[in-house]
Amino acid sequence: xxxxxxxxxxxxxxxxKAELLISDYMGKGIxxxxxxxxxxxxxxxxxxTFDTVVREFPKLLTVQQDEYGxxxxxxxxxxxxxxxxxxxxxxxxxxxxxAVEVVIFVLARKTVNPDVSAVDLVLCAGAIAGLIVIRYYxxxxxxx
Numbered sequence: 001x002x003x004x005x006x007x008x009x010x011x012x013x014x015x016x017k018a019e020l021l022i023s024d025y026m027g028k029g030i031x032x033x034x035x036x037x038x039x040x041x042x043x044x045x046x047x048x049t050f051d052t053v054v055r056e057f058p059k060l061l062t063v064q065q066d067e068y069g070x071x072x073x074x075x076x077x078x079x080x081x082x083x084x085x086x087x088x089x090x091x092x093x094x095x096x097x098x099a100v101e102v103v104i105f106v107l108a109r110k111t112v113n114p115d116v117s118a119v120d121l122v123l124c125a126g127a128i129a130g131l132i133v134i135r136y137y138x139x140x141x142x143x144x
Contacts, residue, residue, distance in 0.1 A: 034091045041088035045081050052077045072114065079109040097139045104131050 090098040
């Protein structure tokens with residue numbers, strides 16, 4: 001029983017020059033698009049940071065009746081900014097650890113919501129703890 005040569009199998013031969021050229025241009029185009037999208041996200045995060053610092057932080061220093069609500073809005077905005085920036089980094093570097101960090105920030109933002117139930121809070125805390133363990137012990141690469 002002789003094995004058939006690889007050339008007779010579908011898709012195992014050498015790629016043509018046209019296929020290589022199209023693949024190269026498509027790869028560069030996709031990389032450029034993702035880079036521009038990440039840059040747009042990072043600019044949006046910088047604008048949102050400035051807006052939060054200028055508009056929300058001074059509300060914490062003034063005497064109000066609802067300091068907790070203002071602090072909750074500041075923390076919520078900061079976590080949303082962190083999600084945006086981390087998602088931009090995910091688009092640029094496409095690392096699994098960045099994806100895990102985005103999910104951690106999303107879960108942390110959900111737990112800050114005052115309308116969350118006790119079951120949701122416990123599930124989010126367990127998921128965050130599990131993701132942190134996965135991030136630091138099971139994902140390859142630099143963890144700091």
